[in-house]
Amino acid sequence: DVKVTQSSRYLVKRTGEKVFLECVQDMDHENMFWYRQDPGLGLRLIYFSYDVKMKEKGDIPEGYSVSREKKERFSLILESASTNQTSMYLCASSLLQGAHPGELFFGEGSRLTVL
Amino acid sequence: AQKITQTQPGMFVQEKEAVTLDCTYDTSDPSYGLFWYKQPSSGEMIFLIYQGSYDQQNATEGRYSLNFQKARKSANLVISASQLGDSAMYFCAMREPILNFGNEKLTFGTGTRLTIIP
Numbered sequence: 001d002v003k004v005t006q007s008s009r010y011l012v013k014r015t016g017e018k019v020f021l022e023c024v025q026d027m028d029h030e031n032m033f034w035y036r037q038d039p040g041l042g043l044r045l046i047y048f049s050y051d052v053k054m055k056e057k058g059d060i061p062e063g064y065s066v067s068r069e070k071k072e073r074f075s076l077i078l079e080s081a082s083t084n085q086t087s088m089y090l091c092a093s094s095l096l097q098g099a100h101p102g103e104l105f106f107g108e109g110s111r112l113t114v115l
Numbered sequence: 116a117q118k119i120t121q122t123q124p125g126m127f128v129q130e131k132e133a134v135t136l137d138c139t140y141d142t143s144d145p146s147y148g149l150f151w152y153k154q155p156s157s158g159e160m161i162f163l164i165y166q167g168s169y170d171q172q173n174a175t176e177g178r179y180s181l182n183f184q185k186a187r188k189s190a191n192l193v194i195s196a197s198q199l200g201d202s203a204m205y206f207c208a209m210r211e212p213i214l215n216f217g218n219e220k221l222t223f224g225t226g227t228r229l230t231i232i233p
Contacts, residue, residue, distance in 0.1 A: 041225060042224055102210030
């Protein structure tokens with residue numbers, strides 16, 4: 001089974017703090033994604049990576065950065081957390097050519113609260 | 116413009132009844148894929164079913180089936196004989212390319228919260 005592991009299920013941070021959300025997958029998937037989930041808005045793509053050290057902006061990249069130094073690990077960074085970044089963050093991975101092209105395998109999510 | 120539309124924010128259904136969750140999509144690409152995911156209260160996203168745009172038959176996976184109407188651009192999820200464990204958020208998603216890189220992402224709808232009543 002594909003395993004996508006997010007380092008923290010729940011985090012509470014203060015405004016202005018630097019926040020790291022870590023994600024590791026164990027199935028050698030090429031693609032990795034960070035989504036943000038908010039009530040009434042569904043899931044929105046923050047950043048995407050298709051290879052080591054490669055990253056591309058998604059639909060809502062402002063206020064975020066990412067790092068992919070190893071194939072299995074994709075980190076989301078909030079340089080200076082703000083209250084409007086309080087949300088559920090979902091990491092996902094996918095094969096370049098899978099049985100269902102584009103199918104995402106998700107981690108359990110990290111619920112971040114910024115005070 | 117919204118590419119995936121789920122018009123039912125919430126639904127209440129009696130246990131053992133069938134449920135249809137609506138999803139419409141918008142794309143000009145002839146090659147696309149449609150997904151349904153389930154998200155229980157625990158938070159994990161569970162893949163349910165996939166339909167490719169060129170698939171001749173509607174997808175089925177156990178109690179789940181996808182009512183794919185290409186001309187109407189709809190991909191409704193049908194759950195037969197609903198169970199209490201079906202209570203969850205359900206998301207429809209469409210595969211689309213990320214510009215310039217030939218890779219793909221999923222774009223999600225806003226979701227439908229389904230509650231099964233005993």
